Amino acid sequence: MDKELIVSWMEAGMIQVPNLLLRKYKEIGLDEKDLTLLLHICTFIESGNGFPTPEQLAERMTVGSDECSGMLRKLVQMQLLSIEEGISEDEIHFEKYSLSPLWLRLADELKFEKKQDDLKNTMHEESDLYTVFEQEFGRPLSPMECENLAMWLDDDGQDPIIIKAALREAVMSGKLSFRYIDRILFNWKRNGVRTLEQARMQGIQFRQKIRQPSQSSTESISKTIPFYNWLEP
Template sequence: MDKNIIVSWMEAGMIQVPNLLMQKYKQIGLDEKELTLLLQILSFIETGNEFPTPEQLAERMTISSGECSGVLRKLVQMQFLSIEEGVSEDGIRFEKYSMSPLWIRLADELKFEKKQSDLKLTLLEEHDLYSLFEQEFGRPLSPMECENLAMWLDEDGQDPVIIKAALREAVLAGKLSFRYIDRILFNWKKNGVKTLEQARMQGIQFRQKTKQPTQPTTGTSSKTIPFYNWLEP
């Protein structure tokens, strides 16, 4: 290949197109014509022309300058593109295109998708939580018990993982009741327990504490404290 062609190619520059834009343009409401026009504007900006005319854009595309003007107006109205005012070093004011609205729309789409994903995960965790309680209790939960579970999740903001850990503590203690589990959650929240590891350590600490014998008193022999009762203050 002619070296001059390669040099010309490199000197013409390149534009960086985010993969996210190519993956999500349909989801955010763009069609191929609008996407191409935005990429052409980006190309002009990269080469120093921050406000290409519809005629200049149309020369690179298969649409007329009139249609190009219409698409530009639509992109501005739909907040994919904005026209801003700049000031040169000489103090001369000028207009320029900004791609910031497009990047913001992409960021919003990512945030929305993450919220949807988190919601699906939460619903799945809650379903698993109800199933686990019914499995441990060996029966369907009563309406009041379901209400208690919902209260822990919605009003108290308890993580399903922490609720499962409290259920496990109740099973280990042989005190399988919602009142007992509620007391465990209350104590953990008071002690700042927010992770599964913190909950596990709390359980270990309390179980170790129960293994320590009481100090012997006059006329009595030492005895072992029974399994920690979370219902005690």
């Protein structure tokens, strides 16, 4: 291959297309022609022409200049493309295209996508929470118990992982009841417990306090309370 041809090809530059744009262009109301037009605008901007005419854009596409003008108007109306004013060093006013509205829209789509993923994860964790409780209690939960679980999640804002830790603490203590679990969650919230590690430390401190014998029965107590690792699945 001719070396000069390779040099010309490299000097012509390249354009990077965000994967998010390729994944989301349909969802934000664009079709393949709109996408191609936006990519051509990008290349013009990068080459120093911030405001290419419909004719210049149409030369690179399979549409006429009139259709290209209509597509540009549509993109502006959809608030995916804007026309801004600038001032050169010679104080000459000029217009240029800006793709900032497109990037902001894609950022909103990404934010919405993350919220949807978080919601799905939360729903899965809450569903799993009910299952874990029914397994530990060995029976379906009553309507009142389901309401207690919902209250811990919605009203108290408890993390499902922390609720499971409180359940396991109740199992270890041999006091498997919603009332006892509620007391654990209340004390943890009051003490600022927000993570499994903090819950584990609270449990250790609580069991150490239980282990401390009274002065009158120091010699008669030799049994220790087993340790339960909440970090294990």
